[in-house]
Amino acid sequence: MLSHDDITLLLTVLEFRNISRAAGALYMSQSSMSKRIQDIEKYLGYEIFIRRPGQKTLEITKKGAELFPLLSQIDRLNKEARNIRDSEEKKILNIASSDGPYMLAIDDAVMDLYKKSPNWLFKLKNMSYSECVNAVAENIVDIAFIGNHIYRKNLNIVPMYREKMVFVCMPHAPYPEVINPQMLDVSKGIYSPYSSEFSSWFYSTFKRRCLIQCDLISEVKRFIYELNLWSIVPASVAADLAESFQVSVHPLNEDVPYRVIYYAVRRGENVEATEELLECIRERLRDKEGIDIFPRGTAF
Numbered sequence: 001m002l003s004h005d006d007i008t009l010l011l012t013v014l015e016f017r018n019i020s021r022a023a024g025a026l027y028m029s030q031s032s033m034s035k036r037i038q039d040i041e042k043y044l045g046y047e048i049f050i051r052r053p054g055q056k057t058l059e060i061t062k063k064g065a066e067l068f069p070l071l072s073q074i075d076r077l078n079k080e081a082r083n084i085r086d087s088e089e090k091k092i093l094n095i096a097s098s099d100g101p102y103m104l105a106i107d108d109a110v111m112d113l114y115k116k117s118p119n120w121l122f123k124l125k126n127m128s129y130s131e132c133v134n135a136v137a138e139n140i141v142d143i144a145f146i147g148n149h150i151y152r153k154n155l156n157i158v159p160m161y162r163e164k165m166v167f168v169c170m171p172h173a174p175y176p177e178v179i180n181p182q183m184l185d186v187s188k189g190i191y192s193p194y195s196s197e198f199s200s201w202f203y204s205t206f207k208r209r210c211l212i213q214c215d216l217i218s219e220v221k222r223f224i225y226e227l228n229l230w231s232i233v234p235a236s237v238a239a240d241l242a243e244s245f246q247v248s249v250h251p252l253n254e255d256v257p258y259r260v261i262y263y264a265v266r267r268g269e270n271v272e273a274t275e276e277l278l279e280c281i282r283e284r285l286r287d288k289e290g291i292d293i294f295p296r297g298t299a300f
Contacts, residue, residue, distance in 0.1 A: 094141035104236035109280035163234035197257035235290025
């Protein structure tokens with residue numbers, strides 16, 4: 001049976017794909033790590049890594065590729081089991097989201113809840129929309145925030161708030177006060193898929209793709225600032241960019257689909273902690289410019 005240390009070792013080697021770097025991360029000698037991997041492979045009865053002379057980056061065997069998802073799951077379950085010991089008499093809240101909702105409201109709401117009562121255990125996970133929904137369905141998290149309405153049996157997908165889309169660029173860029181998207185040079189733009197509705201509008205408007213496409217808001221920030229590019233972003237992202245880099249924010253002269261943020265919870269469950277979180281988020285969003293909160297109980 002593989003021990004906790006064995007699983008940690010293998011997952012670390014997978015992360016670095018290099019024995020020397022993985023050994024350094026675990027404060028082991030390279031020879032000790034290599035020997036332990038050989039012992040594990042002997043115990044399992046198959047090789048996990050392909051070793052080629054002079055090649056520093058390790059390759060994974062076909063059986064190794066089947067093994068690692070199992071190890072990741074075992075490692076996660078081990079952590080959850082240990083957390084049970086540390087979470088006695090605590091309110092536990094597992095939250096999944098993309099980076100946008102975290103940046104706009106979730107992080108602040110978590111801080112509000114913690115300040116009210118330190119008797120909380122928060123577990124925050126950053127995932128794609130589909131991963132978020134799967135995590136709720138598989139009981140990995142209690143609640144997830146997503147930017148598309150993704151149907152899953154036995155889940156409630158509830159609209160939480162919507163954000164207006166606006167144009168952002170650096171202050172010295174030569175753009176008018178109100179932006180006509182038809183006049184924009186798409187090769188100077190950065191595209192991020194904030195929602196399926198926005199993606200459809202973007203490609204029908206510009207007919208071709210931006211040269212830079214990214215999922216993370218941190219990447220959008222960097223490219224606007226360092227390459228003097230433009231992007232069309234939700235109101236919350238524009239506010240964050242304006243605060244960070246003093247970007248110029250412009251309205252658009254046509255209706256662009258709002259980005260709607262939904263929360264996903266399992267049907268039939270009424271978790272007190274999720275209700276407190278949702279109320280904190282509503283309070284945080286109430287006076288935000290360009291953001292509309294849906295009434296409680298709204299369904300699409």
